[in-house]
Amino acid sequence: MIVTIVGSQLGDEGKGGVVDLYGDAADVVVRYQGGDNAGHTVVSDGEKYKLSLVPSGAVRDKVGVLGNGCVVNPETLFSEIDALRERGLEPDVRVAERAHVILPYHRVLDGIEEDEKDDLAAGTTKRGIGPTYEDKAGRRGIRIGDLLDPDTLRERLEYVVPQKRALAEDVFGVETGEEFDVEHLYETYREYGERIADEGMAVDCGTYLQERIDAGDNVMLEGAQGTSIDIDHGIYPYVTSSNPTAGGACVGSGLGPTVVGQGEVIGIVKAYLSRVGTGPLPTELGGVEGQTPGYDSEAAEGEEEALATYIRDEGGEYGTVTGRPRRVGWLDIPMLRHAARASGFTGLVVNHLDVLAGLDEVNVGHAYEREGEELLTMPPTTEQWGECEATFRTFDGWPEVDWAEVAAEGYEALPENARTYLEYLEAELDVPVYAVGVGPGREETVVVEDPFE
Numbered sequence: 001m002i003v004t005i006v007g008s009q010l011g012d013e014g015k016g017g018v019v020d021l022y023g024d025a026a027d028v029v030v031r032y033q034g035g036d037n038a039g040h041t042v043v044s045d046g047e048k049y050k051l052s053l054v055p056s057g058a059v060r061d062k063v064g065v066l067g068n069g070c071v072v073n074p075e076t077l078f079s080e081i082d083a084l085r086e087r088g089l090e091p092d093v094r095v096a097e098r099a100h101v102i103l104p105y106h107r108v109l110d111g112i113e114e115d116e117k118d119d120l121a122a123g124t125t126k127r128g129i130g131p132t133y134e135d136k137a138g139r140r141g142i143r144i145g146d147l148l149d150p151d152t153l154r155e156r157l158e159y160v161v162p163q164k165r166a167l168a169e170d171v172f173g174v175e176t177g178e179e180f181d182v183e184h185l186y187e188t189y190r191e192y193g194e195r196i197a198d199e200g201m202a203v204d205c206g207t208y209l210q211e212r213i214d215a216g217d218n219v220m221l222e223g224a225q226g227t228s229i230d231i232d233h234g235i236y237p238y239v240t241s242s243n244p245t246a247g248g249a250c251v252g253s254g255l256g257p258t259v260v261g262q263g264e265v266i267g268i269v270k271a272y273l274s275r276v277g278t279g280p281l282p283t284e285l286g287g288v289e290g291q292t293p294g295y296d297s298e299a300a301e302g303e304e305e306a307l308a309t310y311i312r313d314e315g316g317e318y319g320t321v322t323g324r325p326r327r328v329g330w331l332d333i334p335m336l337r338h339a340a341r342a343s344g345f346t347g348l349v350v351n352h353l354d355v356l357a358g359l360d361e362v363n364v365g366h367a368y369e370r371e372g373e374e375l376l377t378m379p380p381t382t383e384q385w386g387e388c389e390a391t392f393r394t395f396d397g398w399p400e401v402d403w404a405e406v407a408a409e410g411y412e413a414l415p416e417n418a419r420t421y422l423e424y425l426e427a428e429l430d431v432p433v434y435a436v437g438v439g440p441g442r443e444e445t446v447v448v449e450d451p452f453e
């Protein structure tokens with residue numbers, strides 16, 4: 001059985017927690033795209049694990065695979081593995097030989113290009129994700145397999161590094177250091193290759209997974225980011241450079257769509273919106289300086305700001321590294337209709353229902369209005385999306401309750417108004433709710449359906 005987990009909004013929907021929840025039955029957990037731009041949280045026995053690269057299943061003794069669709073920074077990979085070992089875990093992590101490697105110059109260039117782009121900047125994580133996927137598509141990338149083969153590694157570096165140095169120095173006028181030095185890179189990355197070989201981590205991903213499937217193992221495909229920041233289906237150019245949607249799970253793991261499609265594709269939904277980055281957001285509440293277009297925090301006040309602050313505080317919507325406030329908004333149903341179609345969701349997990357508890361009313365953006373027309377799904381360009389006004393539906397709020405108790409009792413124990421909200425969502429997307437997150441812990445989840453059963 002194969003279960004694919006896809007973020008249905010803008011990332012940070014609680015995918016890591018869902019992988020953990022359903023992952024008990026999985027033998028192998030595979031990341032199929034993205035890199036250390038992700039931040040997936042797993043709370044296990046009161047211990048919190050923040051993983052950016054190692055697949056979430058590695059916290060629970062599953063084999064964690066970084067698929068060929070990922071971009072891998074070996075420095076992050078080994079520091080995460082070492083940190084988990086220090087906490088007494090023995091993560092078994094494999095990495096696809098076809099996966100591309102993030103090199104130091106990619107990170108430097110990510111920073112430089114973001115600064116140059118001004119209004120077009122996506123507010124990237126500056127982890128070098130975009131520049132690495134650019135080199136993959138430009139056929140000048142370096143892959144994990146190349147780190148295992150010093151001659152090929154040297155040949156590739158000798159070709160690409162002078163180009164990168166010229167780009168930084170001559171185009172952007174930036175002085176370069178060891179990040180752009182062939183000898184330094186060769187020595188450092190050859191050593192990473194040796195460690196990957198010594199620890200038996202390199203795999204031919206698709207072949208490895210097919211063998212495990214043939215042997216009867218359960219596989220979970222763990223998406224990073226979310227549909228609206230997918231490079232094809234998201235709010236281009238304010239997107240990441242990979243495909244978090246379910247098609248990416250096939251390409252990025254080496255399993256065919258008929259194999260992945262025999263299983264389930266679960267869309268993870270946050271019960272409201274949160275966004276790290278720039279670009280329009282029709283259901284946004286209030287705003288965040290530097291991210292919300294045209295927002296002036298000096299002039300901001302009133303009920304909407306107070307509501308935004310409430311949701312932000314209740315949901316802990318502050319950057320884990322920077323502490324910066326995240327943008328928040330009401331649930332955007334056209335965005336979810338788009339996501340459900342693009343990935344063919346067979347089930348939904350709706351997280352953070354507890355965060356909205358205590359509000360008198362809960363709104364959802366049911367549709368958009370643009371140029372006098374009603375739209376039920378996202379328009380294809382971000383400029384058009386920016387012109388959309390959300391039309392809202394209002395639901396009666398639900399009270400704060402003992403969520404752990406509710407989770408233990410099951411779906412019927414959820415407050416009635418919360419169930420009305422969930423049932424509206426099911427009807428609009430024509431996809432059943434499989435689970436409801438009512439707190440960060442694994443036991444704070446109302447499970448309706450387990451896709452592996």
Ligand code: GDP
Pocket residue numbers: 007011012013014015016017038039040041042043315316350351352353354355436437438439440441
């Ligand atoms: P991911 O990137 O999709 O894996 O999500 P993140 O881990 O970046 O962000 C989700 C955050 O919300 C984490 O701090 C989780 O512990 C927390 N979380 C997940 N589900 C719930 C939920 O249902 N309620 C609450 N209050 N927090 C949740």
Ligand code: IMO
Pocket residue numbers: 007010011012013037038039040122123124125126127128129130223224225226229238239240241276277278
């Ligand atoms: P998880 O897996 C939320 C956003 C960045 C930026 C854009 C491009 O934790 O849900 P990148 O560094 O990828 O080139 O940045 O994408 N972004 C995320 N937002 N959650 C994530 O991952 C994200 N990964 C990237 O903020 O707007």
Ligand code: MG
Pocket residue numbers: 011012013038039040041
């Ligand atoms: Mg995250």
